[in-house]
Amino acid sequence: MVRSAERRWLALAAVLLYLFLLAPVAIVVLAALNAGAYLRFPPDGLSDRWFVTFVHNRTLMRSFRYSVELAAIATVAATVIGTMTSLWLVRFSGRFRTAMRLLMIAPIAVPGILTGIALLIYFYAIGWGKAGGLPQLVVGHTLICIPYVVLIVSAVLVRFDRSLEEAARNLGADPFTTFRRVTLPLIKGAVIAGAIFAFVTSYDEFNISLLLSGVGTVPLPIELFDYLRFSFDPTLAVAGTISIAMAVAVVLITERLIGLEALYLG
Amino acid sequence: MAGAARHLLLAPAAVLLLGFFVLPYLNMLVISVMTPSPTAAYLHVFTLRNYAAIVGDAFTWGVIWHTIQIGVLTTAIALAVSYPLAYHLARAPRRRKGLLMALVISPLLVGVLIRTYGWMILLQDTGLINQARAALGLRPLALMYNDLGVLIGLVHVFIPFMVLAITGPIQGIDPELELAARSLGAGFWRTFWRVTFPLSMPGVVAGTILVFVLTISSYVIPSLLGGFKVLTVPILVIRTITELFNWPGGSAFAILFFVITIAVLWAYLRALGRAAHPGS
Numbered sequence: 001m002v003r004s005a006e007r008r009w010l011a012l013a014a015v016l017l018y019l020f021l022l023a024p025v026a027i028v029v030l031a032a033l034n035a036g037a038y039l040r041f042p043p044d045g046l047s048d049r050w051f052v053t054f055v056h057n058r059t060l061m062r063s064f065r066y067s068v069e070l071a072a073i074a075t076v077a078a079t080v081i082g083t084m085t086s087l088w089l090v091r092f093s094g095r096f097r098t099a100m101r102l103l104m105i106a107p108i109a110v111p112g113i114l115t116g117i118a119l120l121i122y123f124y125a126i127g128w129g130k131a132g133g134l135p136q137l138v139v140g141h142t143l144i145c146i147p148y149v150v151l152i153v154s155a156v157l158v159r160f161d162r163s164l165e166e167a168a169r170n171l172g173a174d175p176f177t178t179f180r181r182v183t184l185p186l187i188k189g190a191v192i193a194g195a196i197f198a199f200v201t202s203y204d205e206f207n208i209s210l211l212l213s214g215v216g217t218v219p220l221p222i223e224l225f226d227y228l229r230f231s232f233d234p235t236l237a238v239a240g241t242i243s244i245a246m247a248v249a250v251v252l253i254t255e256r257l258i259g260l261e262a263l264y265l266g
Numbered sequence: 267m268a269g270a271a272r273h274l275l276l277a278p279a280a281v282l283l284l285g286f287f288v289l290p291y292l293n294m295l296v297i298s299v300m301t302p303s304p305t306a307a308y309l310h311v312f313t314l315r316n317y318a319a320i321v322g323d324a325f326t327w328g329v330i331w332h333t334i335q336i337g338v339l340t341t342a343i344a345l346a347v348s349y350p351l352a353y354h355l356a357r358a359p360r361r362r363k364g365l366l367m368a369l370v371i372s373p374l375l376v377g378v379l380i381r382t383y384g385w386m387i388l389l390q391d392t393g394l395i396n397q398a399r400a401a402l403g404l405r406p407l408a409l410m411y412n413d414l415g416v417l418i419g420l421v422h423v424f425i426p427f428m429v430l431a432i433t434g435p436i437q438g439i440d441p442e443l444e445l446a447a448r449s450l451g452a453g454f455w456r457t458f459w460r461v462t463f464p465l466s467m468p469g470v471v472a473g474t475i476l477v478f479v480l481t482i483s484s485y486v487i488p489s490l491l492g493g494f495k496v497l498t499v500p501i502l503v504i505r506t507i508t509e510l511f512n513w514p515g516g517s518a519f520a521i522l523f524f525v526i527t528i529a530v531l532w533a534y535l536r537a538l539g540r541a542a543h544p545g546s
Contacts, residue, residue, distance in 0.1 A: 006454055014354035017347060021373050021425060024384025027394070031387055039387055039394060081278045088275035100276070103283055111483030113500045114294075114520050115287070121297055121513055122290035124307055139286050146279065204377030206486055211508070221379050228383060228490055232390070240380035247375035251368045 025244055032237035039234075054238035063223040064239070070134065070219060071202035074141035078202075079195040081142070082149025083187075089150070090157040101150075108147045112207030116140065120211045133214045140208040145201050149194035156190035189257035196250050204243065298517035308514050316518035326502070330523065333498040334530060336413065337482040340420040341474050347421065348428035348473070353462075355429065356436040374426040382490050385419050386410065389491070411493035419487040424477045431473030435466045471538065475531060482527060499523050 027039070032051070036044035054060060085104055093100055107115060123136050164186070168178040184191070209219045224236055301311040320326050355366050373381060388394050389409040396406040409415055439462060447457040463470075485500040492498075499519070507516035 010350055010354050013350040017351045017425070018369050020347075020422065021369065024381045024388065024422065025373055025376055027384040027387050028380055038392070081282065084275045085279040088273070092272045092275070104279060107283075107287060109479075111479070111500070113483055113485050113504065114524065115290070117503070117507055117516060117520055118290035118294040119286065120507070121307075121517065122286070122293045125293055125297075139282075143282065143287055146282075200375050204375075204379070206377065206379055210485070210504070221377055224379055224383075225486065225490075228379070228386070232386065236383060237387075240376075240383055243380050244376050247372050250375050251372050255364055255368060 028237050028240040029244060031234050032241040034234065037234060038232075050234045050238050053235045057235055060220070060223060060235065060239065062217050063220040064242075066217045067203055067220040070137055070141060071199050073134075073138050074145050074202040075195050075199040077138065077142045078145030078149050078198040079191060082146045082194060082198070083153050083191055085146070086150050086153035086157055087183075090154050090160075101154075104150045105147045107143045112144065112205070113211075115143070116208045116211030119208070123212075136212045137209060137219065140212050141202040141205055144205060144208065145198035148197040148201055149191075152194040152197065153187060153190045156187050160186065193254045193257045196253060200246060200250055203246070294517045295521065297514050298521050300514045302512045302514045307511075313514075316514045317522060319515065320519050320522055326519075329497050329502055330499055330526065332496075333482050333500075333523075334526075336416065336420070336488075336496075336498065337478050340417060340424065340481045341478045343417070343421050344424045344428045344477050345470065345474055348425050348432065351425070352429045352433040352469075353436055356433050357441070370426050370429050373422075378423055378484075378486050379490075381423060382419055382487055385415070385422070385491060389415055389418065410491055411495050413492075413496055415491040416488050416496050419491045420481050420484065423484075423487065424480060427480065428473040428477055431476060432466055432469035435469030436462070439465045467538075467542075471535075475534075478531070478534075479527065482523075 030043070031039045033046050033048075034043050035047035035049065089097060089101055089104070119136070119140050128136060160183075165178050165182055168182045169175075173181065204221060205219075206221045206225070209222050210225070213219060213222050220239060224239055227233065227236055297308060298316055299312055299314060300308040301313045302316070303309045351370070355363065355370065358366055386393070390396070391406055391408070391410070393409070395409060399406060409418070443461055443465070444457055447461045448454075452460065482498070483500055484498075485504060488496050488498045489501055503516050503519050503523070506512050506519060510516075
């Protein structure tokens, strides 16, 4: 229990920290909307010219489409595999539960850079060329998307009332029908939330893409990284703004579907 | 679902994780004791020289030491900064919690690269902060392309992880306990250090370990905000792999650093244990 003066200091500290957290994000949006080539105060006024430049930049647009395609494939794979795994973990894992759960979460617990290196060398060893290309990226991205689906879907499955499924089975439904007509509708929110997290994770993933991208078209974060080393072109801020808009959408949808409070790590 | 059929649910994940996660890591272990070659990826000849080359190189040790320093500093600052935020969040009224949680989580969902770009706009020599200083007649500060810029970027990126890790445990502390300490005459700080902080220790331990591991393995922020001037282990490893094409050397370095990380965490947990049970 803190006294009122202390509570005011705490609230002030929290406000300052939230501002610190959001500052660079807000700055990127400002830079994208700013008319000038440099962000300065007072700003040069609003303009959509950088959005137009972005859409006409063929390299960036190609990377953007590539990233969306990659994220879409990885999301579908991770959502299906992750949901199956969650069902197994919560229902049938028995004494292997802790060990298997740890293994499933491991890809986001170990440094992405290490996984990228390990995969790069491994793909070469099994003859998948000198890495590079969509199949390798899909494997790498699916690997780091599955943990989010598993975490979110199993959190909801644990609270699931199984008597509903038993009722369906008693009434003669086969296991697959029971899943499709009873289980899935009830965990739909978590599955969608997991899929959204997977999509954003893949779309923004850097470490694995850095090592597994081939020559030619690369995912957007890798293209942006190359740009950023040498220039501050506001066209990049447009790419950032798209990313930020997606993040805001994800937060709003997740809050509606499962409530953000379910996401504590502790 | 009957019998063995139910275990088919696990099959896709098991195949993927064994085939493309566990095996690649084992493979990396094997490669790290192969001989590098200028003409092939590596030669199938056993050697320990990759490890010996790293252990015997003072420059590499300097980079390792610097990486750990950045890791410890980032973790300490992130903890100090995140604690008030987490406390505020844990004690916020229920209906406001969703919004506050959204504010903490949303930066996490914007790619590291984008946030780093935001910091570059703010921190560069002609950036917004230095423009403001110039307007006030102050000398520009070197806020980027040095350790300071890297620290700012890292702390910013890892605050949400720390907040997520410690908010739960703080929420679990009964406010009555703090109230009791206060009514028995303990001041604000005494209550904090003797009641609140010790009770939130599980979250603090989880958060600091998570942030330390993520910090020392981050690549984007040190390379962009450090601008080739700040060298860390991931930068050196990536360079060995992608520019020198020395896969055995890079693998050995990565594994060695992994071992050092485990050792640092072990020492940290031991020190915590000793602080919790003095004399044992």
